[in-house]
Amino acid sequence: MSQLPAVFKIQEARFASIDANISTESKTYIEHVRGIPGHKWEITLISTMLTADELRSAFGWACGLKGRFTAFTAVIPRYSNTKGVGAGSPVVRTATSQGATAIPLQGFSGAISGQLLAGDFVKFGNHSKVYIVTADANSNVSGQLTLNIHPQLMQAVPVSTPLVIRNVPFLLRKVRDAQEFKVDGRDGCIAKLELDCREAL
Incomplete structure (x- = not known):
């Protein structure tokens, strides 16, 4: 598995949430x-x-993915960290089965409003799927709360499974095997690189 290189600094990220329906x-x-x-x-x-040198380096890395063959992780600025307070080290309080959308958690720091907010991205420590919080969550005096997420759990989470709320890594794979870049000589060979990706499940 690869990792988005430091030379590829993300200026813009466009998200699409794709649900499966018939x-x-x-x-x-x-x-x-x-x-x-x-x-x-x-x-x-x-x-x-x-x-030009940064582009060569980033393009070389992108080519090394072999199109859709190799998955990579990316931490996306702003979106990979909670907008809520996020105080504490949350873990799963009660073993929760695949298919659930309400997850009991503990390990937050006391009674705090807005520990996690709707729109935050989170990940459970035992699998790579990234979920989005669908409702603001406030912890009680014991540092407990129930977190509502989308989509439903793709995999069961045992007791004490960590909840990742900071530097949440997305596991991605390119959408196409082709990788392109365009250089405009009028601006001194400065260019951007664009990666169209989907979550690697």
């Missing part, structure tokens, strides 16, 4: 939608302006 439409145009327990993130990473 839709059919009757002859009277009534639509029937059935949900399937599947989800992935599609993320486009766009670098800051790179010098």
Whole structure:
């Protein structure tokens, strides 16, 4: 597994949340939608302006992924850290089965409002899937709370599984085997590199 190199400084990230549904439409145009327990993130990473040497280095790394073959991790500025207080070292309080969307946690620092906020990205220590918080969560005096997430748990989480809320790593894979870059000689061969990725599950 690779890691996004330091030379690829992220200036912009575009997120898409992809849920799995099956839709059919009757002859009277009534639509029937059935949900399937599947989800992935599609993320486009766009670098800051790179010098010619930086571009060569970043492009060389991207080519080394062999298209879709190699997954890599990326910590995305701003989005990989909670906007909530996030005080403490949270862990799973009660073993929770695959398919759950409400996860009991403990290990936060006392009674604090806004420990985690809707829109925060989190990850459980026993698998790579990244989840999004769907409602603000406040901890009680014992440092406990119940966290609502999307999508449903892709894998069961045992008691004491850590919850990652800082520097949350996304495990990604390129969408296409091709990798391109464009250099405009008018600006001194400074260019950006763009990676179209999807979550590697």
